[in-house]
Amino acid sequence: MKTPPVPQDREGTAAGLLLGAARHSAGRTTAVFLCSAASAVASLALPAVLGRTLDLLLRRSPDADPWLLACAAVIVAEVLLDALVALLGGTTSARSAAWLRTRGVGRLLAAWPGHAARFPPGDVAVRLTANATEASTAPVSAATLGASLLAPVGAVVALFLIDPWTAVTFLAGLPVLLLVLRAFARGSSDSVASYQRAQADIATRLVEALAGARTIAAAGTEARDRDRILAPLPQLATQGRRMWRIHGAAVARSGVLMPLLTTAVLAVGGIRLASGDMSVGDLLAASRYAALAAGVGTAAGLIGSLIRSRSAARRAAELMALPAMTYGARTLPPEGRGTLELRGVSVRREDRTVLAGVDLTIPGGTSVAVVGRSGAGKSTLAAVAGRLTEPDAGTVLLDGIPLGALRRDVLRREVGHAFERPVLFGATLGEALAGGSPMPEERVRAAARAASADAFVRLLPHGYATPPQAAPLSGGELQRLGLARSFARAGRLLVLDDATSSLDTVTERQVEAALARDVRHGTRLIVAHRLSSAARCDLVVWLEEGRVRATGPHEELWRSGEYRALFAPPEPGPAAVPAAASKTEPYTHRAPVAARAVPLPHKHATEPAPAADTAERADR
Amino acid sequence: MSAAAKSPAPGARPGRGALRRNLPPARRFLAGRKRVLVRLGGWSLLESAQTFLGGYCLAQALDRGFLAGQTGTGLLWLAVAAASILGAGPPMRGVFTQLAELTEPLRDALVRRAVRQALRHAVTDPARTDDRADTGAVSRLTHQTEIVRDSFAGLVLTVRAFVFNAVGALIGLLALAPELLLVVLPPLVLGIGLFLATLLPMASAQRAFLDADEAVAEGVGAVSAGHRDLVACGAQADAAQRTGRLIDTAERTSRVLARWAALRTVALGVAGQLPVLLLLVTTPWLLRQGVTTGALAGALTYLLQALLPALHSMMTALGAAGTRLLVVVDRFQDATAPPVPPKAPDPDPDMVVEAATPRGRRPSRTAPAVEIRAVTHAYGPDSPPVLDHLHLTVRRGEHIAVVGPSGIGKSTLAGVVSGLVAPDHGTVLLGGEPVTGTTAQDLADRRVLIPQQAYVFTGSVRDNLLHLRPDATSGELTYAIGVLGAEPLVNRLGGPDAVLDPRGLSHGERQLLALCRAYLSSAPLVLLDEATCHLDPAAEARAERAFAERAFTDGARARGGALIVVAHRLSSARRADRVLVLDGTTPRFGTHEELLTSSALYRDLFGHWQHTPPPVGS
Numbered sequence A: 001m002k003t004p005p006v007p008q009d010r011e012g013t014a015a016g017l018l019l020g021a022a023r024h025s026a027g028r029t030t031a032v033f034l035c036s037a038a039s040a041v042a043s044l045a046l047p048a049v050l051g052r053t054l055d056l057l058l059r060r061s062p063d064a065d066p067w068l069l070a071c072a073a074v075i076v077a078e079v080l081l082d083a084l085v086a087l088l089g090g091t092t093s094a095r096s097a098a099w100l101r102t103r104g105v106g107r108l109l110a111a112w113p114g115h116a117a118r119f120p121p122g123d124v125a126v127r128l129t130a131n132a133t134e135a136s137t138a139p140v141s142a143a144t145l146g147a148s149l150l151a152p153v154g155a156v157v158a159l160f161l162i163d164p165w166t167a168v169t170f171l172a173g174l175p176v177l178l179l180v181l182r183a184f185a186r187g188s189s190d191s192v193a194s195y196q197r198a199q200a201d202i203a204t205r206l207v208e209a210l211a212g213a214r215t216i217a218a219a220g221t222e223a224r225d226r227d228r229i230l231a232p233l234p235q236l237a238t239q240g241r242r243m244w245r246i247h248g249a250a251v252a253r254s255g256v257l258m259p260l261l262t263t264a265v266l267a268v269g270g271i272r273l274a275s276g277d278m279s280v281g282d283l284l285a286a287s288r289y290a291a292l293a294a295g296v297g298t299a300a301g302l303i304g305s306l307i308r309s310r311s312a313a314r315r316a317a318e319l320m321a322l323p324a325m326t327y328g329a330r331t332l333p334p335e336g337r338g339t340l341e342l343r344g345v346s347v348r349r350e351d352r353t354v355l356a357g358v359d360l361t362i363p364g365g366t367s368v369a370v371v372g373r374s375g376a377g378k379s380t381l382a383a384v385a386g387r388l389t390e391p392d393a394g395t396v397l398l399d400g401i402p403l404g405a406l407r408r409d410v411l412r413r414e415v416g417h418a419f420e421r422p423v424l425f426g427a428t429l430g431e432a433l434a435g436g437s438p439m440p441e442e443r444v445r446a447a448a449r450a451a452s453a454d455a456f457v458r459l460l461p462h463g464y465a466t467p468p469q470a471a472p473l474s475g476g477e478l479q480r481l482g483l484a485r486s487f488a489r490a491g492r493l494l495v496l497d498d499a500t501s502s503l504d505t506v507t508e509r510q511v512e513a514a515l516a517r518d519v520r521h522g523t524r525l526i527v528a529h530r531l532s533s534a535a536r537c538d539l540v541v542w543l544e545e546g547r548v549r550a551t552g553p554h555e556e557l558w559r560s561g562e563y564r565a566l567f568a569p570p571e572p573g574p575a576a577v578p579a580a581a582s583k584t585e586p587y588t589h590r591a592p593v594a595a596r597a598v599p600l601p602h603k604h605a606t607e608p609a610p611a612a613d614t615a616e617r618a619d620r
Numbered sequence B: 001m002s003a004a005a006k007s008p009a010p011g012a013r014p015g016r017g018a019l020r021r022n023l024p025p026a027r028r029f030l031a032g033r034k035r036v037l038v039r040l041g042g043w044s045l046l047e048s049a050q051t052f053l054g055g056y057c058l059a060q061a062l063d064r065g066f067l068a069g070q071t072g073t074g075l076l077w078l079a080v081a082a083a084s085i086l087g088a089g090p091p092m093r094g095v096f097t098q099l100a101e102l103t104e105p106l107r108d109a110l111v112r113r114a115v116r117q118a119l120r121h122a123v124t125d126p127a128r129t130d131d132r133a134d135t136g137a138v139s140r141l142t143h144q145t146e147i148v149r150d151s152f153a154g155l156v157l158t159v160r161a162f163v164f165n166a167v168g169a170l171i172g173l174l175a176l177a178p179e180l181l182l183v184v185l186p187p188l189v190l191g192i193g194l195f196l197a198t199l200l201p202m203a204s205a206q207r208a209f210l211d212a213d214e215a216v217a218e219g220v221g222a223v224s225a226g227h228r229d230l231v232a233c234g235a236q237a238d239a240a241q242r243t244g245r246l247i248d249t250a251e252r253t254s255r256v257l258a259r260w261a262a263l264r265t266v267a268l269g270v271a272g273q274l275p276v277l278l279l280l281v282t283t284p285w286l287l288r289q290g291v292t293t294g295a296l297a298g299a300l301t302y303l304l305q306a307l308l309p310a311l312h313s314m315m316t317a318l319g320a321a322g323t324r325l326l327v328v329v330d331r332f333q334d335a336t337a338p339p340v341p342p343k344a345p346d347p348d349p350d351m352v353v354e355a356a357t358p359r360g361r362r363p364s365r366t367a368p369a370v371e372i373r374a375v376t377h378a379y380g381p382d383s384p385p386v387l388d389h390l391h392l393t394v395r396r397g398e399h400i401a402v403v404g405p406s407g408i409g410k411s412t413l414a415g416v417v418s419g420l421v422a423p424d425h426g427t428v429l430l431g432g433e434p435v436t437g438t439t440a441q442d443l444a445d446r447r448v449l450i451p452q453q454a455y456v457f458t459g460s461v462r463d464n465l466l467h468l469r470p471d472a473t474s475g476e477l478t479y480a481i482g483v484l485g486a487e488p489l490v491n492r493l494g495g496p497d498a499v500l501d502p503r504g505l506s507h508g509e510r511q512l513l514a515l516c517r518a519y520l521s522s523a524p525l526v527l528l529d530e531a532t533c534h535l536d537p538a539a540e541a542r543a544e545r546a547f548a549e550r551a552f553t554d555g556a557r558a559r560g561g562a563l564i565v566v567a568h569r570l571s572s573a574r575r576a577d578r579v580l581v582l583d584g585t586t587p588r589f590g591t592h593e594e595l596l597t598s599s600a601l602y603r604d605l606f607g608h609w610q611h612t613p614p615p616v617g618s
Helices: A014-024 A026-058 A064-110 A121-136 A138-162 A164-182 A188-211 A213-219 A222-229 A233-274 A280-293 A296-320 A378-385 A408-414 A429-434 A441-450 A454-459 A475-488 A505-518 A531-536 A561-565 A576-581 A592-596 A610-619 B014-031 B034-068 B071-086 B089-124 B131-176 B178-225 B227-233 B236-272 B274-281 B283-288 B293-335 B349-356 B410-417 B440-446 B461-465 B474-483 B487-493 B507-520 B537-552 B554-558 B571-575 B592-598 B600-610
Strands: A340-349 A352-362 A367-371 A393-398 A415-418 A493-497 A523-527 A539-544 A547-552 B370-377 B387-394 B399-403 B425-430 B447-450 B525-529 B562-566 B578-581 B588-590
Touching: A014 A026, A014 A064, A014 A121, A014 A138, A014 A296, A026 A064, A026 A138, A026 A280, A026 B274, A026 B283, A026 B293, A064 A121, A064 A138, A064 A296, A064 B178, A064 B227, A064 B236, A064 B274, A121 A138, A121 A296, A121 B178, A138 A164, A138 A280, A138 A296, A164 A233, A164 A280, A188 A213, A188 A222, A188 A233, A188 B089, A188 B131, A213 A222, A213 B089, A213 B440, A213 B447, A222 B089, A233 A280, A233 B034, A233 B071, A233 B089, A280 B034, A280 B293, A340 A378, A352 A378, A352 A393, A352 A547, A367 A378, A367 A531, A378 A493, A378 A523, A378 A539, A408 A415, A415 A475, A415 B227, A429 A441, A429 A475, A441 A454, A441 A475, A441 A505, A454 A475, A475 A493, A475 A505, A505 A531, B014 B034, B014 B089, B014 B178, B014 B293, B034 B071, B034 B089, B034 B131, B034 B293, B089 B131, B089 B293, B131 B178, B131 B293, B178 B227, B178 B236, B178 B274, B178 B283, B178 B293, B227 B236, B236 B274, B236 B293, B274 B283, B274 B293, B283 B293, B370 B410, B387 B410, B387 B425, B399 B410, B399 B537, B399 B571, B410 B425, B410 B447, B410 B525, B410 B562, B440 B447, B447 B507, B461 B474, B461 B507, B474 B487, B474 B507, B487 B507, B507 B525, B507 B537, B525 B537, B537 B554, B537 B562, B537 B571, B578 B592, B578 B600, B588 B592, B592 B600
Parallel strands: A367 A523, A367 A539, A415 A493, A493 A523, B399 B562, B399 B578, B447 B525, B525 B562
Antiparallel strands: A340 A352, A340 A393, A539 A547, B370 B387, B370 B425, B578 B588
16 A cells, blocks of 8 residues: 555545445335325325314214224324334434444544544544534435425425415415525624624633633632633623524514415415305315425425535545555564564655655664654654554565564554653553553553653552543653553564653663663664663664664764764753764763763762853854 | 533432422522513513414404305404514514523523633642643533523523413413313323423433433544554554444434434324314314304314424423533533532641631741641552652742652642642641641732743733732833843733733743743742743743842842742752752752762762763763
């Protein structure tokens, strides 16, 4: 698989997705259609039967009894059919929603991380809850739409059958009704916008204050801040009242028309009654049919609902269009030690080349630092090495097997990752560290100890049983938990992508020592910014603009001034750094261990003048 | 939304409990708006009149007009009905105007409550505030208040329409022929009773449905947030199973809702259609009682054109909007549960002595600025303490730095000293006075704490800077801006009176504004809790020097002034008079030189700081 292809999948489009949902519940959807059609037929039959019955009863005709029974049958049938439509419709929509959600989650989980990351979590949640629910009503809406058209059309026909004049009267009044309804939306949108602006204003102020909660708590200004947040409330109320006024005027207009139309039909019917062309029953039936015929509104509502479903489905379908990761069926040779090989690996992101033809072989069991300026492609290299990203060209092999040919479980068992900002999943920290696979508790704790996480986890109210969301974690603590998770499942290759950046120097050292000592031995690929990390690795890969600038042991690369410049300290550097890094005094590196054997600094060496620091830093 | 706001009160039965919890406040709300209700009823009565005339005029038009051969009379009666329909516009507008007087105050109250709760919650426990709590608060503030507003309006409109239509129709039936009521009322009452019986179970079904839906949203959001990590751990199947269970629950709850909707439809049939059938069955008897043809036609019109649609709207609104309203309003209630009061520290001999000193007394002129006595604090009852029997005395005018690895309890210490966190044991004295047991305002006069997360709000620069001391003079403002080096920033923002948008500021700029604000406060003691971490080192040094000088002025020293800096960078420690090193075992306190000999961690930190690169020196 190369660049993600445009999905040919039908579920990737709104129509395809809705069709899929309808197919999934084809039987039920058909049943909903049949029931609602039958209900419409019953509602059409009722006025006629009712009118006829009434006429017979008024005439005190003995034939009235069977008609009364028919009336009862039609009414009961209509009520039961409506109930059935409600039941079937509800369950069908529930089924469709579940189907859409399951598909969506499945597609999301199968997707490449880089592609899935385009959708923020809140957005995904909306797509698979509100949007999926709205989309899921489409099959039922479509099924009932057909039936709902039956009633008004049938009612007009019935009016014609009873008396053409009543039908003509009704049809003549209809355009006026539509015109009034059209005027509805006008004028309201402006006040809605102002209303929403005021609401957003309050929300923004609240979020600002929540972010500053500690300041407010300390300053005791809660009441004052509350008043400030609520300052736009009167504006909200003003706009809200305006919305109701506009709405009320629209309802008043449209509310007049329907009864007027029915009254007009009654008047015409009355004249026809007086002339003997209609019966009282006919007249009642005619007024009822006029009401039914005006029920086109229901159809309009259903069409609106279908349109909303379609746009909701479009949003859900964007998730379905995510290309899926593929896996192979091969396993790794048992004797392999984790040799990682990149052959001509290139990665492009939106016209930009992130990695350009990287060739690299990392012998099994070595630790490799990946260094380079930000944007050099370090994280992409790390992602490619663990198959979290598919290269656009080239191959990545682990112990001679292309990563894409490996079985998923083998790949994920043998290749572990730790990230700069790990996300923990699972009900407890213990589960989160096990990373979703069953694992003995002791192994989890050992990994946590190695990552210097055990101590602070035990300080938490419920220790390892604390839910990750309930634990107040600093960036450094989170990183240590991410490291612990990767240590617990360390296989042939461990990829640490900037995974110690938030640790203080002391902790970082402890973790590095434990990684060398207590974690299953294998190949390590370490994206690092700190010089000390690079120095302690067996090999350094120096990336520059997506290419390998150089590889070699740290001490060899250190001869290059440009390489040394990569490690310019991020904060006011101590005097020793520029001195050591200056070109005039070539650094002689013996062994990484030597760094730790440095005698403690003398007192005068520990007192750099801050002003001098800044000055020297500015020079560089 | 946060889990706390979602879960129902323990032991509460969702349906009935929610009703019991919400009825009294609902009654109070309506009782306070009797005038509005009266006016609403007044306008609605005109609607009753229209309903009444609809059936009555038809009956008269038939009996006296069309059936009597008097077409003109018949048309005249219908014209009366038409006139009453045309006259219905103004009453409808009146109804909506009054409706707004119910919905808007309700929405205002809920918005106020949402803001108050969110703020209270955040201020009570700032450490627990996270993005999810924010999302929950914003959802309650916007989305959920709108649900309440719309549902409540729908409910008021439909229930009112049904009641007044029913009144008009029943009076009409009574006027046409009292016997008609005998036939119509029983099935109507039966159907409405049946419907009302479904309401409470339907509310709990609705609640279960909304909860399940939120659980899906949370689960799916978690999958999305942790996607890369899930893939890296190969845990997709596990995640799919977990969300699958949530999706199944959601489906089950919406099936239950569908069953209740079906039952509601049957209730509607009983209340709306059964009277029609009964009317037909009893027609021979009614005719024998002298009921006219017109009266029968009028009765059928009442049933089919007025009652049935009004019933239908009301039942739909009550069944869907009503139960939703109950559920959402109940959530607002849940979240009003009084916040847990901060735990009182155990009585401690020192504490007893301090408590005996009279309240409101001027702080002693000789007591140290801060005195921490035997403070012990743990995050939970079973967890080991982060601060263990800590003693510390900060002299007046002194500048202290606190260093140590992340998560070791530095911020907790800042919280304890500033009185935001009540320690499990021990006492903290500011200028000789215990920090506990005083009001937030009193505390704010004695110390100012600036956390790492700077608080800047939409408003003028001046309002932001004078937030802690609104009566500060312009001169003081200018001085604070100058001494902290914030002029370029304030100028860029357009001067003190320009309105700033926090989203347009970098973290460093926010911190600089927060520092200016703290500088302007009247509190002598200043605690900077990594409050300068986003500033560049030179600006940080400048800020710390300014605050150190501020604490050292005679006025501030007399009032117990001091500066405590929780250090982000080690350079902060070098600027301090004395340094507290927290390393999880024995805290060390002393000057830089003393600590280099007494604290292994400190030595280590400074050693590494000096030699971040491994060179063995030249």
